[in-house]
Amino acid sequence: MSIEKKYLKTKNICKVTFHLPAGAASGAETAFLVGEFNDWAMHTLPMKRLKDGSFKLTIDLPSGTTYQFRYLLDDDRWENDWSADSYCYSEYGNCENSVVEV
Template sequence: MSIKKRYLKSKPICKCTFTLPKDAAPKAETVTLVGDFNDWSREKTPMKRLKTGDFKLEMDLEAGQQYQYRYLIDGRVWENDWEADDYVQVPELAVENSVVRL
């Protein structure tokens, strides 16, 4: 898993490319990126499946912020980003969320 970050010079925006490798979800039919940036919607940000079996999505996010997120696989299995910038505990759900810092 990885996040590629490309900062724009003309705006305070970072083009973030999120990738979930095939190894993380070898039998996945669908993957959705869910997080602070989309109000934790399970539908708003579906990822595109590549020929390699990886899933990929590019998003414009505001620079200077940090966002919590997770991958939702086939609408039922949650996965964190193995290469996130950080992780944060969510005690009420007994889980950790991935964090991207921009």
């Protein structure tokens, strides 16, 4: 898993690419990026499935912020990004969320 960040020089925006490798996706047909940046809406940020079975998505996030997030696979399985900047417990207390800092 990886997170790539590209900061724009002219705007206070960071282009963040989230990549879920095929091994972590475990044969999933669909993957969605879900987090604070989309109010935890489960189906608003679909990730593109690549030929090798991995998933990728790039979104713009305001610089100077942190966001909790997770990946939703096949609408029934949650996965963290183990290359996230940090982790924190969910407000529901039953899992850890990945954190990206931009």
